[in-house]
Amino acid sequence: MNASYVDKILCPRCEATLPFTAEVCPHCGSATRPIGQPGAGSDDAGGPSAPPLLDRPWVVLSLLFFVMAILGLPLLWKSRAFSLAAKIVLSIVVTLYTLALFAGVGAICVWAYRRVVEAM
Numbered sequence: 001m002n003a004s005y006v007d008k009i010l011c012p013r014c015e016a017t018l019p020f021t022a023e024v025c026p027h028c029g030s031a032t033r034p035i036g037q038p039g040a041g042s043d044d045a046g047g048p049s050a051p052p053l054l055d056r057p058w059v060v061l062s063l064l065f066f067v068m069a070i071l072g073l074p075l076l077w078k079s080r081a082f083s084l085a086a087k088i089v090l091s092i093v094v095t096l097y098t099l100a101l102f103a104g105v106g107a108i109c110v111w112a113y114r115r116v117v118e119a120m
């Protein structure tokens with residue numbers, strides 16, 4: 001009795017008794033097991049295991065260079081997308097980038113100021 005129970009499965013839809021090897025129920029046509037093995041793709045699918053935004057290098061890099069500049073350095077150091085060496089190098093680059101940005105803005109201000117003074 002137990003032996004016959006083991007090699008039979010129940011159709012999940014119509015509950016007909018089917019041979020264990022059946023993939024499609026002959027009664028209702030329903031698949032007897034989910035398509036795709038559960039667990040096979042669970043490493044990269046699903047919310048909890050998906051990497052947070054901060055762990056994506058390009059998100060952090062665009063924040064640094066287009067939005068926050070030197071203010072984004074804490075984000076860089078919090079991110080797990082970069083190695084320690086990369087963080088040190090990027091910190092220096094972002095600092096220089098921010099200084100250049102300020103220097104550029106300062107130069108424009110000086111240029112505009114001189115134009116105004118010359119016009120008077």
Ligand SMILES: [Zn+2]
Nearest residue numbers: 011014025028
């Ligand atoms: Zn069925």
